[in-house]
Amino acid sequence: MSHDPTPEMMGKTETLVEALPYLQRYAGSIFVVKYGGHAMGNAGLARDFAEDIVLLKAVGILPVVVHGGGPQIGAMLDRLGIESQFIDGLRVTCEDTARIAEMVLAGSINKELVAWIAAAGGRAAGISGKDAGLIRARKITRTTRDPGSAIEQVVDLGFVGEPETVDRTIIDTLLAAGIIPVIAPVGTGSDGHTYNINADTMAGAIAGALGAARLFLLTDVAGVLDKDKALLTDLTLGDIATLTADGTITGGMIPKLETCVTAIEAGVDAAVILDGRIPHALLLEIFTRRGAGTLVRKG
Numbered sequence: 029m030s031h032d033p034t035p036e037m038m039g040k041t042e043t044l045v046e047a048l049p050y051l052q053r054y055a056g057s058i059f060v061v062k063y064g065g066h067a068m069g070n071a072g073l074a075r076d077f078a079e080d081i082v083l084l085k086a087v088g089i090l091p092v093v094v095h096g097g098g099p100q101i102g103a104m105l106d107r108l109g110i111e112s113q114f115i116d117g118l119r120v121t122c123e124d125t126a127r128i129a130e131m132v133l134a135g136s137i138n139k140e141l142v143a144w145i146a147a148a149g150g151r152a153a154g155i156s157g158k159d160a161g162l163i164r165a166r167k168i169t170r171t172t173r174d175p176g177s178a179i180e181q182v183v184d185l186g187f188v189g190e191p192e193t194v195d196r197t198i199i200d201t202l203l204a205a206g207i208i209p210v211i212a213p214v215g216t217g218s219d220g221h222t223y224n225i226n227a228d229t230m231a232g233a234i235a236g237a238l239g240a241a242r243l244f245l246l247t248d249v250a251g252v253l254d255k256d257k258a259l260l261t262d263l264t265l266g267d268i269a270t271l272t273a274d275g276t277i278t279g280g281m282i283p284k285l286e287t288c289v290t291a292i293e294a295g296v297d298a299a300v301i302l303d304g305r306i307p308h309a310l311l312l313e314i315f316t317r318r319g320a321g322t323l324v325r326k327g
């Protein structure tokens with residue numbers, strides 16, 4: 029019998045050795061990973077994602093998961109005959125919609141992710157921004173302007189909030205106990221109401237408050253695309269301002285890139301937007317030289 033390694037074995041060992049500097053660099057670092065509703069497409073993707081998170085934990089990284097669930101909220105609202113309107117990627121949220129969003133996010137998706145992580149051999153605790161005062165939400169509004177008009181109109185989005193304060197105690201407590209926090213993007217306002225928070229915005233605020241080494245936003249596109257649909261692999265904060273102003277970035281990509289800017293300004297080293305439809309996209313991004321998606325740095 030030959031003891032020569034097969035090409036397949038060589039490939040595997042090369043991949044493991046390639047990971048060594050990244051394993052050494054990131055041990056003990058906090059990584060905030062936002063798992064978007066579009067990237068949860070099927071059970072296989074959710075299982076792969078959970079395995080990636082458990083693997084990060086096993087090699088000494090401290091993963092903190094923030095999840096979305098926009099399409100799943102949309103499907104539930106459709107079933108109930110409630111219409112949804114989006115402004116700049118944010119769902120206009122009346123009281124009923126806020127209740128349903130919380131039910132889908134914190135009641136359903138959150139616990140499913142915890143179960144997937146358990147199935148992959150990890151220990152996770154599902155919480156929302158309401159737990160232990162994690163997120164105090166502040167109501168936000170948007171302004172719109174008709175084409176050709178100079179007059180701006182303030183649009184009330186209802187119970188849509190952004191994190192005003194982040195109390196990291198519950199996250200630190202879970203991390204210290206070796207538990208992976210899985211966080212649903214809702215919070216309580218100072219008026220006691222439930223606020224629906226865009227999951228990207230939530231992840232960015234948490235990454236900033238934790239001083240995370242990396243923020244990953246998993247979505248359903250290869251990354252940020254230019255006007256010719258080519259992938260932009262590296263962006264600075266200045267590039268983002270230009271791409272927003274010239275209309276290259278629209279819809280759900282707006283809160284995503286706003287999040288990257290806020291998180292980096294708050295001290296996060298870098299943010300990555302990557303394609304959650306690729307199996308094990310996170311591992312490829314973190315532990316290989318190739319990387320994937322769009323890397324956002326200060327400049």
Ligand SMILES: Nc1ncnc2c1ncn2[C@@H]1O[C@H](COP(=O)(O)OP(=O)(O)O)[C@@H](O)[C@H]1O
Nearest residue numbers: 064065066247248249252253276277278280281
């Ligand atoms: N320049 C751009 N590059 C890539 N995607 C873009 C761009 N502008 C707008 N988008 C849209 O942003 C979407 C991602 O945001 P969103 O639908 O909110 O994802 P998620 O549910 O993962 O948070 C893409 O599917 C795409 O339709």
Ligand SMILES: CC(=O)N[C@@H](CCC(=O)OP(=O)(O)O)C(=O)O
Nearest residue numbers: 064065096097098118119226227
């Ligand atoms: C205010 C607002 O828009 N909230 C989002 C919260 C979920 C989310 O952000 O999910 P994705 O990351 O899957 O898009 C919503 O209601 O859809």
